[in-house]
Amino acid sequence: MAFAAKRLDNLPPYLFAEIDRKKAKLIAEGHDVISLGIGDPDKPTFPRIVDAMERAIRRPENHQYPAYEGSPAYRAACAQFMSTRFGVTVDPDTQVLALIGSKEGVANLFPAFVDAGAYTLIPGVGYPVYSGGGVLNDSQSWWMPMRAENDFLADFAATPPEVVAAAQMMIISYPNNPTSAVATPEYFDAAIAYAREHDLLLVHDNAYCDVTYDGYRAPSILERPGALDCCIELFSTSKSYNMTGWRCAFAVGNADAIRTFGTVKSNVDSGIFTAVQEAAIEAFTGPQDEVAEMCELYQHRRDLVMATLDEMGLEYVYPRGTIFMWVRVPDGYTSTDYAEKLLMEAHVIVAAGTAYGPDGEGWFRISLACPNERLVEALGRLRALDA
Ligand SMILES: *Cc1c(COP(=O)(O)O)cnc(C)c1O
DSSP states (O other): SSSGGGGGGGSOOOOTTTHHHHHHHHTTTTOOOHHHHHHHSSSOOOHHHHHHHHHHHHHHGGGOOTTOOOHHHHHHHHHHHHHHOOOOOOOTTTSSSESSSSHHHHHHHHHHHHTOOOEEESSSSSSSSHHHHHOOOOEEEEEEEEOOOGGGGOGGGGOOOOHHHHHEEEEEEEEOOTTTOOOOOOHHHHHHHHHHHTTTEEEEEEEETTOOOOOOOOOOOOGGGGHHHHEEEEEEEHTTTTGGGOEEEEEOOOOOOHHHHHHHHTTTTTOSSSHHHHHHHHHSOOOOOHHHHHHHHHHHHHHHHHHHHHTTTTTTTOBSSSEEEEEOOOTTTOHHHHHIIIIIIIIIIEEGGGOGGGTTTEEEESOOSSOOHHHHHHHHHHHHHOO
């Protein structure tokens, strides 16, 4: 690499590279490859939100630079969402910050809150930006064990004393990508107590709060006592309203942290397109019926996948939320071996667990963001492979 900072050598290898090469070859040979690999909703954004965008984009005042922290109306809508959805009261002026998607938010946490050489405690399997963000600002990651025997609740208490002494931030996320695990109130309380004891900023990535099944209601960590002393939480329109392409999210929580976060972001970006903010106001404050319909659709797909996995005798985490299923690979395979077998023999793409962190070995992830008929076809191929 001629033009590249040395730190980029520390970015994790791209684990899909080999799969992508084989997939391209299969497609070139005329095979029908089905992807259960990607966590991107297959359904369009709800019509009422698109209509709001259509109106907003025609207003010339929306064509100028946005307010980088989010318009007062956008931040008020975020605060209203926190109140109606969770019963959490926040001040829209000091405790809410617009994000251009929570991916941007996660990446900018590192320059805002973690010094070069210091640690961030991150989940043993998680959203890849949690580990990549530290690489980009020369800080270090500590992977908290995340195992089936602990219900995939990241075990912060197992962090060595010398690591936590050098740590400034801890990130957790429930309902969890990739494991689909959910957190208990006791777990949140223990994480808050640990963060306060060790002066850590506790970040809760709540991207899947609205994608839940069987009547399960995913909480905000800000419902817990003391959370506003040490927490910020990230919310996104991406999964709740099928808006991944729009790039619209927000951070909410501790006012000092929100101010610091805003200082970094004001040096990096210039906010969300104001018309998108207006569409998101409609998303947050309008009727939420489509969200329930979306969850029913994913729940139906989840049930189809579970029936197939049961038939195949594969062990999995029973999902009460997210658009993912976390499945144990059969004995005798590594995660990447089994993902490759499914690709080569069934022409079905799944994500190897190791793409999400060291505790992903022995697991693979199936995404439910696949049209029903394609999902049914893919599941038929898996059953045939197994027969
Ligand atoms: C999809 C996802 C996000 C959302 O990212 P956006 O940048 O808001 O689209 C954040 N965190 C996790 C864990 C996710 O899976």
